[in-house]
Amino acid sequence: MGDLVRTGVSLERELLEGFDKVIGRKGYRNRSEAIRDLIRERLVDEQADENRMVVATLTMVYDHHRPQLSEKLIDAQHRAGGRVLAATHVHLDHHNCLEVIIMKGRSGEVRRLGDQILSFRGVKHGRLVITTTGRDLK
Ligand code: NI
Structure with missing residues (x-):
């Protein structure tokens, strides 16, 4: 120490x-x-090294009645240039949706996309989990 x-x-x-x-x-x-x-x-x-290749999941809960939010979320994913591998959507109740977005890319890119999405108004809670692609672990 x-x-x-x-x-x-x-x-x-x-x-x-x-x-x-x-x-x-x-x-x-x-x-x-x-x-x-x-x-x-x-x-x-x-x-963490911004250039390291990582996979990540972004889990979030949002209010789909918030004007423009659904469009902004879809637009951000389309603009991500192939870094979004998949997204799963669950309608929790009349207002709330849970979405999990699976991404792969450079750590910095994935983090910026996650930060951007979580900052949208109407996204109530979310968390980005970055993990290894597995290639650098024995
Ligand atoms: Ni929904």
Whole structure:
């Protein structure tokens, strides 16, 4: 470990209580180690080689009654130049749709497409999961 620096963070009590419960379940003995792991995970995600070939899934829930949203989602996928391999759509209820988009491409391209889609108004929640093509793993 390098130089240790102490820092303070202001959090809502409820947020901290929720965090403590989660890290307790995961077996962390203290908050510092849990926060270090969160930061490391984020740094790895953000610093991954932009040119590495990856596969990814973008899972999202959105309101299909939001004007123009369905068109924007389809348009973004068509513009992705073959990086979208497949998409699955489930009508959850009268308003909500679940969609899973499977992509393959350079890490940076896939991430930008995911960020763009998740930023559309009406997309309620979503997560991009980037994984390996398997070729670089034994
Ligand atoms: Ni639907």
